[in-house]
Amino acid sequence: MSESLTTKQTVLEEGTEIEGSIRSQCPITVSGILKGDIAAPSLTITLSGSVHGQVKVSNFKSEGEIAGEIDAESVELSGHVGDQTTIRASSLQANLSQNGSNGKLQVTFGNCDLHVGGAAAKSSTTLVKVAPKKKSVDEHPKIEREPWVEPMSEPELTPIQRA
């Protein structure tokens, strides 16, 4: 039986600047500036936070500034995505502003590349759609779909932790 009894997380507070890599088994929150690579189960960058480097996490959420290479299962974006950034993810979410053209943009992009879901595999062959038959109440369909995507495995390294 494997388990972790901790809810600890690694926090880089506002006003702190680090150059170097971090690998952690705990979620990481960055409110300061980090220039370097990150490997962790999840990374949250707050409004004041900034990360430049390679990021490998399961869940990635940014409200601050990011640049570099991001590999994640799930990405939630706001804030700014800098030049020369590549984001690879299974799913990505970014919201439009609520007030239309008068509202501040939720997320701004420099020159960057996004690779999310299976877009690359999409082609005109997907256009042939066969109208399925209507099913009755008693003919509830059997399950036949994509397998559940397991969360990314986590690095087995000594964490830098702060409660």
Added chain:
Amino acid sequence: MISSAVEALLERIKNGESLERADLRDHVLDHATLENVRLSRSDLEGVNFEGADLRQADLSCANLREAYMPGADLERANLQKANLEGANLEGANLQFADLRHANLGGATFERANLKGARLSYAQIDFANLGRAILTEAQLDNATMCQAYLGGADLAKADMQHIRMVETNLEDSNLTDANLTEAALTQTLSEGVDFTNACLRGAAFDNTSLANSTLKGVDLRNCRFLNANLDRVILTGAKLFGFEVASDELGRVLADWVDFSVEGNDRLKVAGTEMVDYYLRLKASLSAGAGLNSVRSKRFFGPGDVLRGATLEFREDCQVEIESHLENCTIHLAHGTTLTIGPNGVLEGCQIVGGGDIVIDGEFIEGGASPGIVGPRRLHVGQTGAIVAAVHQASTLTEFGFEHGCSLSLRIRKE
């Protein structure tokens, strides 16, 4: 008889110990008292939680595939991003449970109580929710393709932007539900009670609504292409911008309907005059002689193929494409919205100009690159896919991406 391993486990839980990331696959914990237990990210595949007390349990990101949980009490449990694929929750209590972004594919919730449950962005495809209680549930942006909801109670449910394809809603209760901009395609919605529901901007293409009640329903800008409206009750419905075949409209039952833009019952039309009024209004709108507040609309229907064309759309125009466009150039003026619907495909095309672009279908760049130049807004919906380079507007393009969309996007700025 309870095994010593299970006994030890229950003792640890009783002592308030966290079991995050625990491996409890195929454990038998039926009727166990597990209130407030912390099992976040645990592997619980095939676990037996029949009749277990899991109130306010933290099961977020847990793997509960094929879990056996009939009659379990999961009131206010946290199941965010949990995988419940193929799980059995028949008759379970999930009131106010948090199931946002959860995978409920093929799960059984028959007669379960999901009152007030939060299911935003959940994948509920192929699930059985027959006679389930979903009153006041949050189902916005969820997908429920080929799910069964026969006899379910969805009164006051928030179902904005929900996506249903081939879903069975027979005899369900959707009174006061919010289905704004929902997409219900090929659903079986016969005998459904939609009284006072909001269906603004929703699409009910190829759907059968025979014998359903739509009294007082807000159907403004709603689309019913190839829908069956036989003996549908429409009394008091708000029909401005409603799209339907006139012969289908002739088969509905209505004492009166409202055609006012605001939907405030100020333009009541008797049921006997409804079809004529609808046809006159539609003709006047398409001739540009209608109400000034209406944006002119262009619709390219499914099945059509357009190749090598250059299309220019003026200001304040609303363009919807459900067709297949190849190697076309589209110019969008400011204030124009181009929507590529779920069936729409633009292949090898280029879109130029400062309009808004919504992609619920596919945009695949071909010859000309960047495929999209200078849009004010680019929004890719959960069913949308885009393979293209985007050259942003000088003021920066506003981007929106919904969970579930597919992107292969190169974003460039000046």
